[in-house]
Amino acid sequence: MERHHFEGDLQALKKRLLEMGALVEQRVHQAISALMERQPRAAEEVAQGDQEVNNLQIEIDDRCLKLLALQGPLASDLRLITAAMKINADLERIGDQAVNIAETALRVMVQPPLRPVLDLHRMAELAQKMTRDSLDAFVRRDSALATAVLAQDDEVDLLKDQSFRVLLTYMMADPGTIERALGLILVARNLERIADHATNIAEDVIFVVEGKDVRHHHEERK
């Protein structure tokens, strides 16, 4: 296969990864909106509809294996294609988190609302932005943008700690809120994990672009 075709296939791979990213981001958004606006049908839809994400993951993995099987990809191509496989796995797991959030939403929304849902909104926005930015960084080979994603992870962790503290206070003050507050704590954890996956993607991007391994730069914060 000529280099020309190979480049075309790489472009197609990147395009599919972006579509995968847009899909899981949309599902996270829908799960959080369903939780906050108390829409059981929207939550049901996310909880039930993981098939499209799963099929897309398998298709993208298959594209990667086919590209690896070609004669003579350069070392930089190998880094790019294996990074694409890892990013694909992280995106699929972001999709799993959307399902988890939707399932918790369905349990939480049968009870009266608790106030600190606002911080979750901010966390969700950040986690989605990190996912989007890390993928853009991959496609544009933009290590500066990827580095910016790593910094945002710390902000998500701070917001999560704040939500935890507020929700703990609620539970202590009124045991009647324990189940709901626990649900929201689990959602905060899900959002933290989405941000972790985006961080993994950003680290892969920096490795692809700079050939430098930045994993484990701030593990202790997890």
Add this chain to the structure above:
Amino acid sequence: MERHHFEGDLQALKKRLLEMGALVEQRVHQAISALMERQPRAAEEVAQGDQEVNNLQIEIDDRCLKLLALQGPLASDLRLITAAMKINADLERIGDQAVNIAETALRVMVQPPLRPVLDLHRMAELAQKMTRDSLDAFVRRDSALATAVLAQDDEVDLLKDQSFRVLLTYMMADPGTIERALGLILVARNLERIADHATNIAEDVIFVVEGKDVRHHHEERK
């Protein structure tokens, strides 16, 4: 490079993956023991000592990239090597969970013990066994063993649900237990995630051995 050398390098790669598996398993074990036997120094050690896992991950990834760069690996080799990279990432994240458990242990053990720690013990044993079995299945190309790992994941989920219910009852009955019980709920979640990673590994093994994609066979249970 001759096929003979290639096989030797593949064997060395498998050996290092097994060592990585043994290392993270030992760290999970130490974190859970520290929690249950209330040993702050053992917990500190796990919380601080992630460097060895991280270095090993980078070394294994490097071996994989070098193997992929060789002329003419077979399609089955590509599946094996890319699976090794994914398994490596799952093992590293199991190591992260050990750190999370150790950190929670340090917070929980300053307060009097709560009873339902026993289920966590059983969950931890199962999660560790699943990790060990999934890696053995990889090295021996044993898809029956990998399939057995998938079944055990359901048992871990059941135990987690049980622990949740018991801990929720504690919290409702006595708000003084909320902080501790919440810590144990987070540990149960960490163990569930370890079992999820072992499940990912087992699915990769079945893909390598049978060329069949079994991912997403029971996503809805996550």
